[in-house]
Amino acid sequence: MNSLPPRLYEQLRPESLSAPCAGCIGRSLNLCGALTDAQLPELVALGGRRHWRRRDILFRAGDPITSFFKITRGLVAISRTLDDGRRQIVALRLAGDCVGFLHTDGRYTFEGHAVTDVEACAFSRRRFDELAQRYPALAAATAEALVRAQREAGELVAAMGRLRSTERVAFFFARMHALHASRFGDVRSLDLDMNRGEIGDYLGLTIETVSRSIAKLKKRGLISLPHGNEVVIENIDGLRQLGKFTP
Amino acid sequence: MNSLPPRLYEQLRPESLSAPCAGCIGRSLNLCGALTDAQLPELVALGGRRHWRRRDILFRAGDPITSFFKITRGLVAISRTLDDGRRQIVALRLAGDCVGFLHTDGRYTFEGHAVTDVEACAFSRRRFDELAQRYPALAAATAEALVRAQREAGELVAAMGRLRSTERVAFFFARMHALHASRFGDVRSLDLDMNRGEIGDYLGLTIETVSRSIAKLKKRGLISLPHGNEVVIENIDGLRQLGKFTP
DNA sequence: CGCGGCATTGACATTGATCAAAAGCTGTGG
DNA sequence: CCACAGCTTTTGATCAATGTCAATGCCGCG
Numbered sequence: 001m002n003s004l005p006p007r008l009y010e011q012l013r014p015e016s017l018s019a020p021c022a023g024c025i026g027r028s029l030n031l032c033g034a035l036t037d038a039q040l041p042e043l044v045a046l047g048g049r050r051h052w053r054r055r056d057i058l059f060r061a062g063d064p065i066t067s068f069f070k071i072t073r074g075l076v077a078i079s080r081t082l083d084d085g086r087r088q089i090v091a092l093r094l095a096g097d098c099v100g101f102l103h104t105d106g107r108y109t110f111e112g113h114a115v116t117d118v119e120a121c122a123f124s125r126r127r128f129d130e131l132a133q134r135y136p137a138l139a140a141a142t143a144e145a146l147v148r149a150q151r152e153a154g155e156l157v158a159a160m161g162r163l164r165s166t167e168r169v170a171f172f173f174a175r176m177h178a179l180h181a182s183r184f185g186d187v188r189s190l191d192l193d194m195n196r197g198e199i200g201d202y203l204g205l206t207i208e209t210v211s212r213s214i215a216k217l218k219k220r221g222l223i224s225l226p227h228g229n230e231v232v233i234e235n236i237d238g239l240r241q242l243g244k245f246t247p
Numbered sequence: 248m249n250s251l252p253p254r255l256y257e258q259l260r261p262e263s264l265s266a267p268c269a270g271c272i273g274r275s276l277n278l279c280g281a282l283t284d285a286q287l288p289e290l291v292a293l294g295g296r297r298h299w300r301r302r303d304i305l306f307r308a309g310d311p312i313t314s315f316f317k318i319t320r321g322l323v324a325i326s327r328t329l330d331d332g333r334r335q336i337v338a339l340r341l342a343g344d345c346v347g348f349l350h351t352d353g354r355y356t357f358e359g360h361a362v363t364d365v366e367a368c369a370f371s372r373r374r375f376d377e378l379a380q381r382y383p384a385l386a387a388a389t390a391e392a393l394v395r396a397q398r399e400a401g402e403l404v405a406a407m408g409r410l411r412s413t414e415r416v417a418f419f420f421a422r423m424h425a426l427h428a429s430r431f432g433d434v435r436s437l438d439l440d441m442n443r444g445e446i447g448d449y450l451g452l453t454i455e456t457v458s459r460s461i462a463k464l465k466k467r468g469l470i471s472l473p474h475g476n477e478v479v480i481e482n483i484d485g486l487r488q489l490g491k492f493t494p
Numbered sequence: 495c496g497c498g499g500c501a502t503t504g505a506c507a508t509t510g511a512t513c514a515a516a517a518g519c520t521g522t523g524g
Numbered sequence: 525c526c527a528c529a530g531c532t533t534t535t536g537a538t539c540a541a542t543g544t545c546a547a548t549g550c551c552g553c554g
Contacts, residue, residue, distance in 0.1 A: 078401070080401065080402070080405045082405070082409060082491045083491070086409040087409070088404060088405040088408040088409045090400075090401035090404045090405060091401070101394070102394055102397055102398055102401070103394065104398060109398045109401065110401060129387070132383070132386070132387070132390075133383040133387065134383070136379070136380040136381070136383065136386065139379070139383065139386035139387065139390065140376070140379070140380065140386065142390055143379075143386065143389055143390055143393060146390060146393035146394065146397060147348070147349055147350065147393065149397055150349055150393060150396055150397050150400060151349055151351060151356045153337075153397060153400035153401060153404060154325070154327065154337040154338070154349070154356065154357060154400060155327070156404055157335060157337045157400065157403055157404055157407060158327045158329070158335040158337060160404060160407040160408050160451065161335040161407050161448075161450070161451030162329060162333040162334070162335045162451060164541075164542090165541075165542070195500070195501085196500075196501065196502095197500090201408075203408070204407065204408025204409060205542080205543090206542075206543055206544080207500090207501080207502095208501090208502080208503085208542085208543075208544080208545095209541090209542060209543075211501060211502055211503085212502085212503085212542095215502080215503095228551095244329050244330070411509075411510090412509075412510065442532070442533090443532075443533065443534095444532090452510080452511090453510075453511060453512080454532090454533080455510085455511075455512080455533090455534085455535085456509090456510055456511075458532095458533060458534055458535085459510090459534085459535085462534080462535095475519090495554105496553105496554095497552105497553085497554085498551105498552095498553090498554105499550105499551090499552095500549105500550085500551090500552105501548100501549080501550075501551100502547105502548080502549070502550090503546105503547085503548075503549090504545105504546085504547080504548095505544100505545085505546085505547105506543105506544080506545085506546105507542105507543080507544070507545095508541105508542085508543070508544085509540105509541085509542080509543080510539105510540095510541085510542095511538100511539080511540075511541085512537100512538080512539075512540090513536105513537085513538080513539095514535105514536085514537085514538100515534105515535085515536080515537105516533105516534080516535075516536095517532105517533080517534070517535090518531100518532080518533070518534085519530100519531080519532075519533090520529100520530090520531080520532100521528105521529090521530090521531105522527100522528085522529085522530105523526105523527090523528090524525100524526085524527085524528100
């Protein structure tokens with residue numbers, strides 16, 4: 001690691017969420033210790049940078065996969081829409097995460113859309129797989145990321161199957177807090193970039209129920225919404241307990 | 248592949264679900280084409296065979312991970328139990344699948360219990376990871392299996408979030424049919440090894456609701472339960488459509 | 495100012511959970 | 525073979541939670 005040129009070293013630090021592509025893929029996959037400067041140029045060469053506006057689609061379910069994306073800024077929702085229009089968000093991905101990695105017969109399994117404005121690096125799936133063949137540390141980090149994603153999916157299943165509406169919304173805030181804390185350190189307040197409809201689509205609830213549940217959490221003093229976008233986490237332990245969220 | 252000794256070749260065939268450990272891990276991870284006879288002894292050396300009776304626990308959430316399991320016979324449920332006793336099954340694994348692979352800080356994230364009598368091979372997690380470091384094909388197959396598992400988890404999230412009770416039960420039968428079909432070829436009937444309570448814990452419903460939903464599916468002619476354990480899939484397309492199940 | 499989008503609130507309908515009882519099924523012992 | 529105990533499943537009656545529909549409020553923006 002110490003042999004890396006200073007600028008590249010900077011990009012590889014875990015904290016450099018918004019660094020160019022070489023840094024961001026290393027960071028996402030916890031590869032900082034695994035990469036050497038010899039491998040770095042290949043990673044740099046893989047991807048190009050792109051950005052999307054709120055509500056833009058990054059990829060659609062069923063489209064042929066050519067690339068996946070490493071988010072460097074913003075929030076992406078992974079979702080499935082039923083034939084009759086019911087929509088379910090199955091995962092949320094923030095800066096540092098990869099999206100568009102799941103496939104079914106070479107096609108995207110779910111849809112990805114930008115919840116906020118989003119910046120990401122696009123990587124050729126084919127070239128990434130080739131690289132992973134040659135660098136075991138990259139493959140190991142990919143598996144690690146997939147394991148983490150699956151743990152989160154399992155926890156969401158448990159929340160949806162067994163929690164009532166207000167508990168689910170508490171789960172949502174506890175999880176958002178954890179996601180932000182893991183990236184930006186412990187925080188008392190965070191931007192609520194999702195509207196009621198998106199929260200409902202994530203938790204399997206309607207807009208109205210989300211609204212009423214948020215009101216209950218405010219009344220219990222667990223959160224407050226001082227203005228517009230900002231949520232203040234007043235009592236994270238209470239939120240976690242109510243939402244059965246294990247940190 | 249052709250250079251393998253006949254008996255080992257036999258174990259490596261995808262169809263050999265109940266083959267000894269060397270075969271089963273190869274099959275699970277779709278490694279048949281990737282392994283060479285030189286690598287095989289190392290895989291064989293990894294694991295020992297064990298079995299469990301119905302209701303036995305394979306591993307508990309929070310226990311330190313030492314090994315994971317490749318199922319060779321039976322059905323395993325992966326679940327989480329909340330502090331107040333509410334339980335949610337987050338995944339079902341059949342012969343050919345691996346369980347106990349997910350971890351959080353070196354501990355099992357979920358609980359695994361035997362729904363039927365189960366046979367499985369136990370593999371040292373540490374030695375498997377070392378092996379994956381050396382054999383890219385093994386790492387790639389692991390990632391492939393994780394991607395598939397995560398797709399299934401996302402589909403379950405969508406079902407739980409957006410389907411009503413009878414639709415969820417239709418989803419359940421459609422998925423069980425797909426799981427069996429992918430292993431044993433297309434089948435018109437299958438053993439229903441789970442009782443109403445376990446189905447409810449998988450779908451986030453109560454015993455009574457599951458019972459009533461099954462009655463509705465029978466009345467609509469989508470399934471029938473001729474005796475005891477056996478479910479006959481009378482109309483798989485209807486089941487898939489009702490359960491929003493994409494094969 | 496007035497418009498459009500989102501959020502809140504209220505009234506009501508529906509779904510599924512809960513509680514309770516009856517009906518099947520299975521295995522055991524007489 | 526029958527009787528019985530212990531279990532699971534089914535069925536029914538009721539209740540609580542959440543969805544649905546409609547009206548109103550809030551806020552930013554042209």
